[in-house]
Structures are given as structure tokens and as C-alpha cells.
Amino acid sequence: MRDGDDWILNGAKTFITNGYNCDLVVVAARTDPSKGAKGISLLVVERGMEGFENGRKLDKVGQPEADTAELFFENVRVPQANMLGEEGMGFISMMKLLPQERLGSAVNNVHHAKQILLETIEYAKERKAFGKAIGTMQYNKFLLAELVTKIEVAEAYVDQAVEAHADGELTAVDAAKAKWWSAQSQSEVLDACVQIHGGYGFMNEYRVARAWKDARVTKIWAGTNEIMKELIGRDLGL
Numbered sequence: 001m002r003d004g005d006d007w008i009l010n011g012a013k014t015f016i017t018n019g020y021n022c023d024l025v026v027v028a029a030r031t032d033p034s035k036g037a038k039g040i041s042l043l044v045v046e047r048g049m050e051g052f053e054n055g056r057k058l059d060k061v062g063q064p065e066a067d068t069a070e071l072f073f074e075n076v077r078v079p080q081a082n083m084l085g086e087e088g089m090g091f092i093s094m095m096k097l098l099p100q101e102r103l104g105s106a107v108n109n110v111h112h113a114k115q116i117l118l119e120t121i122e123y124a125k126e127r128k129a130f131g132k133a134i135g136t137m138q139y140n141k142f143l144l145a146e147l148v149t150k151i152e153v154a155e156a157y158v159d160q161a162v163e164a165h166a167d168g169e170l171t172a173v174d175a176a177k178a179k180w181w182s183a184q185s186q187s188e189v190l191d192a193c194v195q196i197h198g199g200y201g202f203m204n205e206y207r208v209a210r211a212w213k214d215a216r217v218t219k220i221w222a223g224t225n226e227i228m229k230e231l232i233g234r235d236l237g238l
């Protein structure tokens with residue numbers, strides 16, 4: 001709500017990465033509810049503003065090193081000078097940068113999975129069962145061959161998207177493809193890596209176990225896999 005030269009902000013947001021430690025947040029606020037997406041503006045809210053509270057640090061399944069929190073805004077007085085960009089342009093500004101965020105996720109997804117896969121291949125060479133390295137058993141050998149192929153194919157697509165982005169040509173739809181496909185591949189690859197580690201794969205002291213837990217969220221955050229497919233489907237005219 002506008003109040004003279006200021007805005008009075010009310011609301012809350014669950015799941016904010018670094019929300020517990022942050023000193024400054026950019027809030028997508030509804031400044032004109034009658035205009036839908038065109039009634040959203042970006043307000044910069046600073047720690048110490050009355051009515052702004054960083055909630056508790058949420059207890060996540062993975063990624064314990066990164067905090068995720070809830071943010072609360074109760075009658076926070078935000079000066080007009082803290083509006084980022086023009087009034088009503090918030091959604092459009094965010095849409096411009098979403099492909100870049102999704103591409104960043106895709107790069108992380110692929111390389112996170114690839115590193116653990118390389119470590120798993122080494123493990124499969126060393127770990128012996130029934131007198132031979134588990135990686136030499138045909139099932140595991142073929143599985144590892146499939147995983148390497150899967151990740152390299154994903155990497156090629158993501159690399160192509162990075163180049164398109166560098167040329168200013170990455171579309172929102174291609175970014176959505178890179179994000180969901182890399183998250184799905186990461187999930188399948190890491191799950192198989194846990195399996196190849198046997199019981200050790202379920203132990204927190206093993207990197208593979210922690211990587212598997214850390215990766216689960218990538219199909220959810222920055223737009224779920226289903227929402228990515230929704231964007232792609234719409235582009236198909238469906």
C-alpha cells in the first residue's frame with residue numbers, strides 16, 4: 001500500500017536461500033493488485049527496518065551449509081527510493097533474469113553429478129566383491145557406461161545453452177529444458193552412484209550420500225520440473 005512517498009509492506013515468504021543471514025532482500029511486492037503481473041514491483045528491504053524479521057533457519061534434508069529461512073514483513077515502511085526499477089515492472093524484470101538463474105542451476109546440476117560419478121567410477125575399480133572389482137561386473141560396467149553417456153549428453157546441451165546465453169540468445173524455453181533435464185539426470189546419476197557404493201552410499205561420511213541428499217532439491221527450486229515442462233509445453237502451442 002502506498003503511504004505518501006513510502007510503501008507499507010505486509011506479507012511473508014517461505015524458503016529463502018540465505019534468508020537467515022541476509023542484510024538486504026529484494027521483495028517482489030504487489031503494488032497494484034488490480035493489474036496482475038503488471039502490478040508487481042521490486043522493493044529493497046534492509047535489515048533493521050521496523051517490521052522486517054528473518055525467521056528461523058529451516059531444517060532441511062540436504063545442503064546444511066546454506067541457510068534457508070522464512071521472511072516476515074509487518075507494516076514495513078519502505079521509502080520510494082528503495083524501489084528497484086520502475087513501479088509495475090517487477091515481474092518483467094524478474095522474467096528477464098530467470099533464464100540466467102535456471103542456466104546457473106543447470107551448470108551446477110551437471111557438474112555436481114559429474115564429479116560424484118567420476119569418484120564412483122574410481123570406487124567401482126577399487127571395491128571388490130566375490131573376488132573382483134564391482135565395476136568390472138557387466139551390470140555395473142554397463143550402468144556406469146550409461147551414466148557417463150547421460151551426463152556428457154546433458155553437459156553438451158548445457159554448454160550450448162551457456163554459449164547462447166553469452167551471445168544474448170538463450171530463450172526462456174531452452175533454459176527451462178536445460179534446468180529440468182539436468183536436474184533429472186543429476187537425480188538419476190546420483191541415485192545410481194549411491195547404489196554402486198552399497199551400504200557405504202547411505203552413510204553421511206561418504207560424499208556420495210551427502211551429494212544425493214543435496215541434489216534432491218534441484219528438481220524443486222528455481223521452478224519445479226513440472227513448471228519447466230509447463231513452459232516447454234506452452235511453447236509447443238499446447
Ligand SMILES: Cc1cc2nc3c(=O)[nH]c(=O)nc-3n(C[C@H](O)[C@H](O)[C@H](O)COP(=O)(O)OP(=O)(O)OC[C@H]3O[C@@H](n4cnc5c(N)ncnc54)[C@H](O)[C@@H]3O)c2cc1C
Pocket residue numbers: 014015016017018060068217220221222223224225226227230
Ligand atoms: C532449499 C530451498 C531454497 C529455496 N530458495 C528460494 C529463494 O531463495 N527464493 C525464492 O523465491 N524461492 C526459493 N525456494 C522456493 C522454491 O522455488 C519453491 O519451493 C518451488 O518453486 C516450488 O514451489 P512450492 O514449494 O510453493 O510448491 P507448490 O507450488 O505447492 O508445488 C507443489 C507440487 O505441485 C506441482 N505443481 C504446482 N503447480 C503446477 C502446475 N501448474 N502444473 C503441474 N504441477 C504443478 C509442483 O511442480 C510440485 O511438484 C526455495 C525452496 C527450497 C526448498
